[in-house]
Every structure is written in C-alpha cells, then in structure tokens.
Amino acid sequence: MGCGTNQWSGEASWFCCGAGWGPCGDAGGGACGNCNSGSYQCAWPYASDSCFNITRPDICGESLPYKPCGSTIFVTHWCSGACVTVSVADCGPNTQMFCGEAVCCNGTCRTNRDCDLTPAAYSVIASLDTGLTPVMFGY
Numbered sequence: 016m017g018c019g020t021n022q023w024s025g026e027a028s029w030f031c032c033g034a035g036w037g038p039c040g041d042a043g044g045g046a047c048g049n050c051n052s053g054s055y056q057c058a059w060p061y062a063s064d065s066c067f068n069i070t071r072p073d074i075c076g077e078s079l080p081y082k083p084c085g086s087t088i089f090v091t092h093w094c095s096g097a098c099v100t101v102s103v104a105d106c107g108p109n110t111q112m113f114c115g116e117a118v119c120c121n122g123t124c125r126t127n128r129d130c131d132l133t134p135a136a137y138s139v140i141a142s143l144d145t146g147l148t149p150v151m152f153g154y
Contacts, residue, residue: 018098019089019153025077025129026118027090027150029137030058032105037134038143045105047084051133055099057088058107058131066106075114075127086154090130092140093149094120099132099139107131118147125149 031039033051044050046062059082060070072079082088082103091098113128130152134143141148 018100021151021153024125024151025127026125026147027130027132028128028147029134030131039134047104050104053135054133055101055136056104056133057101058105059103060110062103062106070110072110074111077127089153091151093125093151097140099136101136118149120149
C-alpha cells in the first residue's frame with residue numbers, strides 16, 4: 016500500500032506557502048525558505064530542534080524522526096492508498112494543539128496532526144475540501 020516503507024500513522028492537513036497557487040494567495044517561504052504551495056512539499060514538526068520546541072509532538076505521545084529541510088517523506092492516504100512523495104520545506108504543524116484529534120475512514124481512525132502538506136501535495140491523496148485526512152508516513 017503506497018510508496019516507500021510506512022513507519023508510523025497520523026493525520027495530515029494542508030497549508031499555503033510561497034507564491035500564490037490554487038486556493039492560496041502569496042505567503043512566506045517557510046522555515047526552509049523555499050516552500051511553495053504548487054510544489055510537493057510539507058511542514059514537519061521535527062525539522063529542527065527549535066521547530067520541535069514549538070510543535071512538541073512528544074506531548075501527544077508522538078516519537079517522530081528528525082527530518083531537516085529537504086528530507087523526503089512518503090505520505091500515503093490510509094484508506095485509498097494514494098501516495099505522494101514530499102520534501103520538508105517548513106516547520107509545523109503545532110502538533111501539541113491537536114493532541115487526540117481524530118480523523119477516520121472506513122471505521123479506522125488516526126490521531127494527532129503530524130504533517131501539513133502543500134495544496135499540490137494534499138490534492139494528490141485527498142480533496143482539499145476534506146482539510147484533514149488519515150495517513151501513513153514513511154521514508
């Protein structure tokens with residue numbers, strides 16, 4: 016199911032960055048300086064130590080790997096198996112704010128928002144209208 020080897024599961028949402036694209040207007044370039052809504056990129060809560068100190072996925076019981084700017088992550092939709100390969104381009108989401116949040120499909124739920132995808136990347140695995148989807152992550 017999906018691309019790469021799935022290592023852990025959680026939730027993914029989408030966010031805007033860089034030049035205007037799709038539903039997004041112009042926004043900043045993210046923590047890595049190269050984030051772009053029209054590219055297959057993501058914000059990861061452990062892109063740096065300072066990022067981790069803000070997002071604090073450990074408060075939600077998450078033990079996420081360090082993935083610095085430019086690292087590759089495979090994101091697979093939990094139910095459909097649709098997969099997108101993204102590179103880390105920003106810090107986020109603020110995981111500690113979403114502890115216990117759950118999103119389900121086919122009776123299976125995933126918790127804790129662990130990754131924000133650009134609209135281009137999110138639209139490969141789910142409709143932007145959903146805003147939040149259960150996923151598996153790998154590398």
